[in-house]
Amino acid sequence: MKADLRQALREGVVIGDGAMGTFLYQLGFPVGVSYEEYNIEKPDVIADVHRQYYAAGARLIETNTFSANREKLSKFGLENDVRAINQAGVAIARQAVGNDAYVVGAVGSIRAARRLNVTAEQLELAYGEQMEALLEGGVDGLLLETFYDLEEMSIALRIARRLTKLPVIGQFATDGGTITNDGAAYQDAFERLAAEGADVLGFNCHSGPNGILRTLEKLAPVDGVPFSVFPNAGLPSYVDGKYAFGSKPDYFAENAIKFADLGARLLGGCCGTTPDHIAAMSKALQGYVPKSAAVAAHEPSAEARAAAPVVIGPATEAPPAAEAVEPSLIELVKRRHTVIVEWDTPKDLDIGKFMEGAKALKEARVDSITMADNALAITRMSNLPMGFLVKERLGVRPLLHIACRDRNLIGTQSHLMGMHAIGLDHTLVITGDPSRFGDLPGSSSVYDMTSFEMIRLIKQLNEGIAFSGKPLKHKANFIVAAAFNPNVKYLDKAVQRLEKKIEAGADFIMTQPVYDAKLIENVYESTKHLNVPIFIGFMPIVSEGNATFLHNEVPGIQLSDEVRGRMAGLSGAAGREMGVQITKELLDVAMPKFNGIYIMTPMHFYDMSVQLTRYVWDKNGR
Template sequence: MKAGLRETLGERVLVGDGAMGTFLYQLGFPVGVSYEEYNLLKPDVIADVHKQYYDAGARLFETNTFSANREKLSKFGLENEVSAINKAGVAIARQAVGDDAYIVGAVGSIRAARRRNITTEQLVRNFQEQIEALLEGGADGLLLETFYDLEEMLIALRVARQLTELPVIGQFATDGGTTTNDGVGYQEAFEQLKAEGADILGFNCHSGPNGILRTMEKLKPVDGLPLSVFPNAGLPGYVDGKYVFGSKPDYVAENALKFADLGARLIGGCCGTTPEHIAAMVKALQGYTPRTDRPAADGGEAGSVQPGPAIAVIEAEKSAEAAEPSLIELVKQRHTVIVEWDTPRDLDIGKFMEGAKALQEAGVDSITMADNALAVTRMSNLPMGFLLKERLGARPLLHIACRDRNLIGTQSHLMGMHAIGLDHTLVITGDPSRFGDLPGSSSVYDMTSFEMIRLIKQLNEGIAFSGKPLKHKAKFIVAAAFNPNVKYLDKAVQRLEKKIEAGADFIMTQPVYDAKLIENVYESTKHLNVPIFIGLMPIVSEGNATFLHNEVPGIQLSEEVRKRMSGLSGEKGREMGVQIGKELLDAAMPKFNGIYIMTPMHFYDMSVQLTRYVWGKTGKMPS
């Protein structure tokens, strides 16, 4: 007879299962349906997934009920099936695995980081209805997962505690920060939740191992509170019409040991993880003895944004309105440098303007700004581009994502750009919304990047997306993105050729960290009739290198680069990152006139140094 869940976690690390929804997606089941309804329609499919995780070594299983509440099920006309779906979820899991496994009823956030018009009373009713069904079905405990607000977690926990004394696990979604979405520090949130009766607390979803590690490193142990960790398999990329997660099983397994050292006693996987990831975790944790001490935090530098001092908004003289050559004209004449500089995630533009001024003084030819990269909400690049042009005389290049705007919003955005004289843009697909900081938001994708390029060029002909005349012609210069960090470069180039056929004027690549790959990119693309800006992003630390290589779609670091960054952080890490960047520039500049530098974590001085290195090699800085 197996011990109780509380007792087991007091003695050893228990491995949980992996993803359900994304695994079903990988198996070919369609999106846009209720996977929870499969408990009734396809119970054999759900049972088989549980069985695969059991065979991989998992011994704690979440029921397939994450969104099985009245609010979420009503979108599919299933609001009257709440009880049946939840009870079936417990029964399927129980029958699919051995007697040595624990079955916990999965209860997901209803607000999902959005306030919307859902009252506390509605939340209580929804949680009560679902939890009652899970308990009637015979669950060994409850898992409240992917919560963003302490307020909502407390509501769900209080409902659970009114209904049962069984163990309750609570998990927040984090991107590496220190607070919940409603502004409460995780340390305080954990203490409040423990006082309200939570048995196990931790994190899942929203980020891969790196983000959760950074959050855990900032926490102090709460007496008698085991931690639970279920990370994603890195960040998802959108490749050939499918979502693909980049973290390999061995990487996730290595981080499972780090989680255990930080106090995690329940470790599993969330989005993108598979039975192979869980099997690797089980192997890594075999024989693991829980530590009584705790390793010191490393400063949380990997993948994080370091805050800078607030400064007054910089005032600069308005630049003359004289016509200037486009980036296309410049890059045909000389080396040309574009630097990416992220807009703020808050309402303070001081640091942003300070960095932009430093980049402008270093002689960059254009400052480019992402469009909510990684689906994380930032200040709109449209007004920030206007400020850079008006106050600093800079040339802004705005990214525009297919994800966030429908056809109406996209044309409106572009018309606004035209009105204020911002005529350079980079078209991207955009990372899926569900993996950003507002996962309840919708990914629009009214058009592909190919279609958007064509439609922007249609504006240049004075024709609206609808086909109606616009009275004037726009003058957009359109860039397209290119990821050379792929197994089959020739296929990626074929896709790139289609973007050029659609009207792309020049190309900007994902960061490259290998001189040999730079050579391969040159040889594979030299037949193209448009300029290519080769992408470089300096690394700031070993942790940052690990994060980029394992979790960020479209980025691969060479083994040599990772070895050189080993053990480095802080100033020494950034110094090595700049040195590696200079060596990559040495390899790139003889082949490419276009240089695209991506500023890491707001360390704009690194981009300044690399920009000045370019001008040092060419013997002059542009006037």
């Protein structure tokens, strides 16, 4: 007979299972349906997933009931099937795995980071209905997962404690920060939830191991309440209409030990993870003996302190007059080395740090400041007004990214017409990271068009023709860049895809960051036949942790063993210094072959981009 789950977590580490929804998607099941309904319609499919995780070493199995509440099921007309779906989920899990496994009822957040018109009373009713069904089905405990707000977590926990004395696990979604979406410090939230009856507290979803590790490192353990950790398999990419995750099982194995050393006693996986990830963690933790000493809370890292916003008033100096319009980037890069620097817009309403960094980049004489369009699906200030401010106040050419993800055809044309009206004529077309993995996971990814189609439609505006085919009375003059990821197994196939973007009308190319001198050579040889300029991308690394994150969790980025070795053990100023030095060496290789240089500013350390821009000018004598 297995021990009580609380006792098992006091005595060692319990391995949980991995993703259900994304794993079903990888197996070929369609999106846009209720996977929870499969408990009734396709029970054999769900049972097989449970069996695979159990065989991989998972001894805590979640029921397939994450969204099986009245509010979520009503989208599919299933609001009257809450009890049947939840109880079937328990029965399937019980029958699929051995008696030594704990079956816990999965209960997902209803608000899911959105300020929906769902009252506390509605939450109480929905959670109560679902939890009663799960408990009647015979679960060994409840798992409250992917919560963003302390308020909602507290409501769900209160309902659970009213209904049962069984173990209750509570997990927030984090991007590596220290506070919940409703402003509570995680440390305070954990202490409050422990006092309200939570048995285990931790994190799942929204980020991969790196983000959760950064958050966990800042927390002090709460007496008698172990941590739980269920990371995503890194950040997803969206290629050819399909989601894909990059983090490999061996990376999860490496981080499993780190999590356990920080006090995690329940470890599993969330979006993108598979039985292979769970097997790797299970193997890594075989024979693991928990540390007896409590892990002390960590001070904020040097990177976090340095990245704190610098507030400068809007009237500290008069805005400079706009400079004369320079030739286009296409014309410049044909004549000399040309530097584009990416500088992210704010996540909040304070533009001080952004304008400060933009001014420093202007003084370094960058040719253009490029601004992402809510990169990684994280909400930021619109790049349209920020591009206007950069142009009008500083006289620097903005290059705005525009993602297929956020706007339908109507919104995209409207956005471009607005850009034309204020003289912003350079843009980079990207697909955009999927919304469900950003800071508002309940939002929709639009994808009305592919990046190829968007390029063609923008060039159609240059002919004075709207997306609908109607005349626009004037012609736009957009110069369109396309993205290129050279960090792939088959570079030739990536170049073939790139050629199609050029056929669609792309005027120049901007690559993902490159960290290997040999790859720079290969990119040059593979693209020198193209009739458009290439801006080769660089993003300096700031620390060993940053290198690990980039290599394992960010789609489209691969670091060489040599680069990772040089960053080993480095952080703070020493890490940033080495990151700049590595990038300078890569620039030495790239500049004889590419006139276009694209520098991506890491973690708002704009001084690193300033140093590298000046290095380019020093090298070419400008």
